[in-house]
Amino acid sequence: MNTRISPFHDKRGFEKLFQFVIYLVIVIMILLGLLKFINNYSSGEAVKEQILAKQIALAIDAAKPGTEIVITKGKFLVSVNNKEVNARAKEERQGYTYPFFTQNRIETEQKEGILNIKIS
Amino acid sequence: MKMINSKKGLLGSEFVLWFFRFLIIILIVASVTFMVFAVQRKNYDVRDSEAVLISENIMDCITKEGEITSESLDNFQECINANEEEIYIQMEVFNATIGIKKAEFGRKELKIYCEMLGDVKQRYPPSCLKQMYIINFDDGFKQTAYLNMSIAIASFEKNV
Numbered sequence: 293m294n295t296r297i298s299p300f301h302d303k304r305g306f307e308k309l310f311q312f313v314i315y316l317v318i319v320i321m322i323l324l325g326l327l328k329f330i331n332n333y334s335s336g337e338a339v340k341e342q343i344l345a346k347q348i349a350l351a352i353d354a355a356k357p358g359t360e361i362v363i364t365k366g367k368f369l370v371s372v373n374n375k376e377v378n379a380r381a382k383e384e385r386q387g388y389t390y391p392f393f394t395q396n397r398i399e400t401e402q403k404e405g406i407l408n409i410k411i412s
Numbered sequence: 413m414k415m416i417n418s419k420k421g422l423l424g425s426e427f428v429l430w431f432f433r434f435l436i437i438i439l440i441v442a443s444v445t446f447m448v449f450a451v452q453r454k455n456y457d458v459r460d461s462e463a464v465l466i467s468e469n470i471m472d473c474i475t476k477e478g479e480i481t482s483e484s485l486d487n488f489q490e491c492i493n494a495n496e497e498e499i500y501i502q503m504e505v506f507n508a509t510i511g512i513k514k515a516e517f518g519r520k521e522l523k524i525y526c527e528m529l530g531d532v533k534q535r536y537p538p539s540c541l542k543q544m545y546i547i548n549f550d551d552g553f554k555q556t557a558y559l560n561m562s563i564a565i566a567s568f569e570k571n572v
Binding site: 315318319322326329330333334338339342343346347349350353354356375390391392393394395 | 430433437440441444445448452455456458461462465466468469472473490491492493494495570
């Protein structure tokens with residue numbers, strides 16, 4: 293008599309296999325979510341925004357009247373008002389804002405990928 | 413052995429096994445998330461550079477024709493566009509004739525935190541700068557004097 297038992301013929305074995313597959317799917321889904329989360333953070337958009345805003349603010353503070361600062365901002369959106377610099381990686385993001393303390397007059401001009409800041 | 417062979421015992425052991433499997437996954441996810449947040453939360457501290465620039469800007473602003481007058485010293489805070497809650501600046505002009513002439517701006521307790529820096533470990537330490545200049549001071553009578561400038565910057569939220 294042939295007594296070979298496969299998981300598909302053995303109800304208990306099939307249940308075990310099914311549970312294991314479900315567990316594996318859940319683990320893979322969680323790990324993929326985790327990888328996506330780490331990837332979003334490690335691409336460092338938030339860090340780059342912060343560094344860009346702070347470095348532009350420091351450059352403005354260090355500049356004497358009559359200076360023109362040309363910044364290659366790439367895909368970043370940078371806006372400068374009379375008190376603060378804001379850098380954003382994407383339109384929909386709030387970005388990072390950092391104040392500067394100089395009392396000089398600031399004029400900005402945006403070209404494709406380039407920001408001109410005139411200090412007077 | 414008897415318990416595991418029984419249906420109830422088997423269910424109990426399965427439950428414990430699954431519980432620990434999920435617990436391990438939850439622990440891994442929580443620890444990775446915590447580490448990522450801990451690294452991300454660190455700010456890029458530019459306060460030391462800012463303090464030096466503030467000092468230079470104030471000196472450029474209050475010096476007229478190579479001299480600092482009593483009036484320009486008293487109004488030095490007009491030279492910078494700083495938040496009073498985030499900064500403290502103290503200017504002391506002194507020599508043997510005029511004694512000490514002081515002017516200050518901002519949150520005074522920041523100076524105390526700066527003085528405590530070496531002795532007390534602070535969770536949010538301010539950035540502190542002390543600079544001394546030799547100046548031509550015009551107080552109705554032109555004379556050479558020392559200018560001590562102390563700057564303390566808080567701005568913890570954006571820099572620590």
